[in-house]
Amino acid sequence: MDAKKYKGLATTAIRTGHHRTPENEHSDPIFLTSSYVFENAETAAAVFAGDTPGNIYSRFTNPTVQSFEKRLAAMEGGERCVATASGMSAILSVCMGCLKSGDHIVVSQSIFGTTTVLFNQHLTKFGIETTTVELTDIESWQSAIRDNTRLLFLETPSNPLTELVDIKQLAELAHDNDCLLVIDNCFCTPILQRPLELGADIVVHSVTKYIDGQGRCMGGAIIGSEEIVGKDVYGFLRTGGPTMSAFNAWVFIKGLETLSVRIRAQCESAMKIAQWLEQHEQVNHVYYPGLTSHPQHELATQQQTGYGAIVAFEVGNSKQDAWDFINRIDMISITANLGDVKTTLTHPASTTHGKIAPELRVKAGIQENLLRLSIGLEDVEDLITDLSCAFNVD
């Protein structure tokens, strides 16, 4: 197949990266093997030395994982992808590959709770300092940068409040200061947003989310240049070993094949639910980039090709109001995962963002009465029926 002839993302997600074996299989094969055999001692030495190409050991070379990596790299428009065991190990691998003791990083305050804990508690033990800034305020990014700042990290849209930042603007700022711009593209996937095209240096994913899409396997990915991802990050993975399993890579290859249709349908339902919630008298605020009331609606329209399927909203005035709402839900799953075809409901302040210091949580705008919906593929009318029954009827 002449891949250069075909430009569409859905085609890329279905057709890229599969090198058919002599068995002529149509679906990608799974290479469940830890190691590979060599014809003789000389070949083994040459492959180990990198003089001859070949598989060595599945911590760092596995054909199924490589098929997944090639496909996702092509979709994100990057030279190289490195797959990892989880989204968190993808973020850790970027840090281990690109940072050293004495470096400083600037991080958005609006990110997944565990990522905050990684930066604020674990990396500090190794002499890497973090400054947290407000995602949408470019000036605060600018003033946080120091001589030893090496990397800027953010999610756009952010988890759970769906705040956005102008990637092009931040990429310019990062490069003027010799920093890498790293973007967690979990909420959009390459179907809705391609940060590398907008100037970002590295994209990370929790593949566990939309790319799997059916809540089965844990995985992560890092996409960027051959120089940074192919050398520095891959170098860490090869030695540190936070490797994606071949079985999971196969599941994710299958997930990529349906990603485009899933995410578009999920976006459509999310828009309907956000509009329905916005007019509900018991809802105080809805956070969804597709709503014209969202402060960065215009930026979302210009930077993304869809608004995503995460809708956050505030109900009542307290944690108890939010918990009562959750406890009246009948069908929607009460779980912390997102990106699944099953709609999920989460109370961020006591779950995904529960380990962040309360003052930081409040600063990031995550109130006790905030709920996060990840809209799946059920009939939207049935989702509205379930949500309607969860509102207080007194």
Ligand SMILES: Cc1ncc(COP(=O)(O)O)c(C=O)c1O
């Ligand atoms: C935006 C975002 N990034 C990273 C992660 C971490 O991914 P994983 O759970 O696959 O380690 C999550 C998990 O919820 C997430 O929501």
